[in-house]
Amino acid sequence: MTLVLFSAPDSVWDEYRDVLPRAIARAGVEARIIRDDALTDPTEVDYIVYAPSSRLKDFTPFTRLKAVLNLWAGVEAIAPNPTLKAPLARMVDYGLTEGMVEWCVGHTLRHHLGMDQDIRRNDAEWHPHVPPLARWRNITVLGLGALGEAVARALVDLNFRVTGWSRRQKDIGGICCLSGDDGLREALSSAEILILLLPLTDNTRDLMDRNRLALLPKGACVINPGRGPLIVDEDLIDALDSGQIAHATLDVFRTEPLPPEHPFWAHDGVTVTPHIASDTRPQSAADVVAENLRRGETGEPFLHLVDRSAGY
Known part of the structure; x- marks a missing residue:
């Protein structure tokens, strides 16, 4: 037995x-x-x-x-x-994978379509805006493991232009796959929406610091359902305050539950979700x-x- x-x-x-x-x-x-x-x-x-x-x-x-x-x-x-x-x-x-795909696609579409500006309007004024088609939007997924690849494939199926970066070079149909330091800079430089799905290792901790956030196109959105310490919190807040980053949707944090006094809670440019992207x-x-x-x-x-x- x-x-x-x-x-x-x-x-x-x-x-x-x-x-x-x-x-x-x-x-x-x-x-x-x-x-x-x-x-x-x-x-x-x-x-x-x-x-x-x-x-x-x-x-x-x-x-x-x-x-x-x-x-x-x-x-x-x-x-x-x-x-x-x-x-x-x-x-x-499949439960982890499908849950992550659904959460990431949902928040990618939210930022791509500019849903927040429509949902939050309460001034009784008409504010029409036409978002670009998915085929004109550049998405970068950092991390092409089982979850990252599944998310990237789902976004490709919606016609987004998807770039993926991983430590080891990958070859995935429909996705521009990059690796290495030069590849990371290239992947970040085109990322209008950045999705972080890297594991937490000594090499990825604090990966998204002020220098790498500065590589993103001005006004980019950051989505992090991977690991909290991938991002330097203070550098992200500075990038949000300067307008370099338009919005950050964060599901994972250095300390969980996220402490009530953490500035993410009160920042207009941050959406906090309670580690629900995929369980x-x-x-x-x-x-x-x-x-x-x-x-x-x-x-x-x-x-x-x-x-x-x-x-x-």
């Missing part, structure tokens, strides 16, 4: 209590799931289903561990852990976990393994 430790807060377990056992059974795996408070012998654990908000930080006692299966797409809270020697898989599933949905995520358990037990390669040296 395969022993699976579900290491996450009670609120997370409540969401998976029913759907995860059913998904594991459908995958044909005979497994027993235990919680942290029921763990008596770490050496008997085969797999850990893990939320980075878990109290578990030392993996050394888990000498039989075959893999850690992360419930979130982001792994920056666990990937650098020196005590973790087993393979680490991040969460990639792990138990119904779809449980199937991914179950499939990786099946693969581990049959000797097949795990899905969505993390490159620990790259941090994602």
